[in-house]
Amino acid sequence: MADEKHFDAASSSSSDPNNAALSSQGGSHFYPTTIAEVAPVERSSNPVKRIYSKPVIQVALVGMVCFLCPGLFNAISGIGGGGQVNSDASNKAAVALYSTFSVVSFFAGTIHNKLGSRLTLGLGATGYCLYIGSFLSYNINQNQGFVIAAGAILGVCASLLWTAQGALMLAYPTESQKGTFISVFWIIFNFGAVLGSAIQLGLTYNSTANSVSNSTYAAFVVLTGLGAFVAAMLTDPAKMVRDDGTRIIVPAQTTWVKELQGLFILLKSDPWVVLLFPMFLASNWFYTWQFNDYNGVLFTLRTRSLNNLLYWLSQMVGSLIIGQVLDNKRMSRRSRAWLGWSIVFLIMWAVWGGSYxxxxxxxxxxxxxxxxxxxxxxxxxxxxxxxLYIFSGVLDAVWQNLAYWLIGACSNDLSKLGYLAGFYKSIQSAGAAGAFAMDNDKHPFMTNLAVTWGLCVAGMLFVIPVIALRVKEHTDPLQEVTVPGRAEEIAKVDHLVDAAQEKHA
Incomplete structure (x- = not known):
């Protein structure tokens, strides 16, 4: 029990009202940021609340938010051109979307730590309804400016949603559950795209048109509008307890200046994460060729809808498989990382070879x-x-799952994970903006494919040193330093816990 209490103390939340007691014992130079006083783990006696507050259920709810918002966004995007015959409006909106997405995401971890996960997630969900509504408007009045403006607004909202999502999804599981939790989220999230694609297929099955109808867009507007309400149903992260009894580290409400300092402290204290950036860059670059330059130009609308359904369905299968590999308890964490890397590398070469x-x-x-x-x-x-399109979906799933898992191998801290998720979405969105800009400039399809393939190869090669030198069996708390004074705080809490254990011995 002593070891369990020690681990719990080092993982508990700064929102604990007893925080002042801890700071008073540590002298005037000790300022708590993310560690609370040693306290026993308390779980509700109500069986419904106990089940509802389980980490996997909460991650599933995060998945439902993304099911209703990014999932349905993917369903529209996956048929190419946002469902339009001419992809100009969609491409310009995508460039605006991913440009703002990239810029805001770099600082989204700071916003997340300041506003909190639930509010950040809920605010992020609202942009998807506006964006899909802009295509409904475009079908009626051909107002391209509104579509582009909605894309830019969605970029801001999406950066908030995905940063909160990544932080929660990777903070709630234990170190041995992260692959499974990523899979749970990914399956639920992609089921939104599967359902959206099924709706499209049903509505377009007997259609000879090559653009999505008003009724399809209207149905998606209603569904995406529900996403923000689901975000409000989440349990306060400060009250969450992992399955092994450890607490979720919730960042304290520090100043904006300190949060921005934390952003750069992370890069200085853990520079290995920079080698993940090429993998992040490639992770959304390949959507443009797959959606616009392959599915969007070669197939009829109803066939594009069917392809879209199979693409996102294959993502669910791919995520399930890679999640089990990355959580295989018979292997060390680094061995699992190498095996996951090998699987992704082989699928990547097979898919792009076939695409070529x-x-x-x-x-x-x-x-x-x-x-x-x-x-x-x-x-x-x-x-x-x-x-080929089905295996393209599998590639996307295993690529994204491995990227998230590697982020999770770098930290268990909600604050640091917020920063890392923000970096991921920032670099990823910059790549997507670049790819859509290339497509909008009418570069040859083969050029788009060659650049995409090259970036994927580079991304996998840069990951090798991270796996070899950075991935450890367990995360060192001192590598979680993101706020000034955090290292001293960890040492202070360790001292108090040791004293408490000696007292009860």
């Missing part, structure tokens, strides 16, 4: 003839193309 083989058969000039679009009724031609 297909890309040799068409160009921007040849796809202008609408009569050449492939329909799933032409099975002899469609099946091979379909399987």
């Amino acid at each position: 083989d297909v890309q040799k058969t068409y160009t921007r000039a040849t796809v202008l003839d609408e009569t050449t679009r492939i329909d799933f009724s032409d099975r002899s031609k469609y099946v091979g193309y379909c399987f």
Whole structure:
């Protein structure tokens, strides 16, 4: 029990009202930021509340928010051009979206730590309803400016949502559960895109049009509007207890200046995370070729909807498999990291090799003839193309899951994870903005594919030193330093816990 109490003390929240007692014992130079006084773990006696407050249930609720918002956004994006025949409005909106997404995400960890996870998540969810509503407006009045403005606003909102999501998803599991929790989230989140794609397929099955109807957009506006309400249902992270009895570290309400200092302290104290940036950059770059330059130009609308459904469904399967690999208890954490890396590396080469083989058969000039679009009724031609798209979805899932897992291997601290998730979405969004800009400038499809493939290779190579030198069996609390005074605070709490244990011995 002594060891359990020691670990719990080093993981508990600064929101504890007894924090003042701790600071008074430590002298005038000790300022608590994220560690509270030693306190026993308390769980509700109400069985419903006990189940509801379980970490996996809370991560599932975070998944539901993303099911309703980014999941349905992906369903619209996945058919190419935001559901429009001409992708110009969608591409320009995407550039605006990912540009603001990238800039705001760099500082989103600071915003998250200041506002708290639930409010940050809820505010982020609101932008998706506006964005999809702008395409409904575009169908009616062709107002491209509104679509672009909605994209820029969504970039701000999405940076908040994904930073809070990443922090919660990686802070709630124990170190041996992170792969499973990432899978749980990813499956629920992608089920939103599967459901959205199924709705699209049903509404477009007998349609000869090549753009999404008003009724489809309207249904998605209503569903995305529910996302912010689900965020309000989350349990206060300060009251959360992991399955092993440890507390969730909740950042204290420090000043904006200190939070910004923490951003750069993280990069200085843990520079290995910079080597993850190329992997982050590639992680959304490949969407442009897959969605616009492959699915968007080669297939009829109903076939694009079917492809979209299979793409996101394959993500659920890929996430489930890689999650089990990364949480395999019979292997060390570094061995699991190497195995996960190998799986992703092999799938990456297979998918882009197959994509290159297909890309040799068409160009921007040849796809202008609408009569050449492939329909799933032409099975002899469609099946091979379909399987390539399915494995493209698997690649996306295993890539993103491994990236999140590596972030989780660097920290268990909600504050630091907020910063890391912000970095991830910032670099990732910069890549997406670059890819959509290339597509909007009408670069050859083959050029887009070659750049994407090259970035994926670079991303995997830069990860090698991180796995070899940074991934440890357990995370050292002193590597979690993000706020001035944190290292001294950890040492102070360790001293108080040791004293408490000696007193009760």
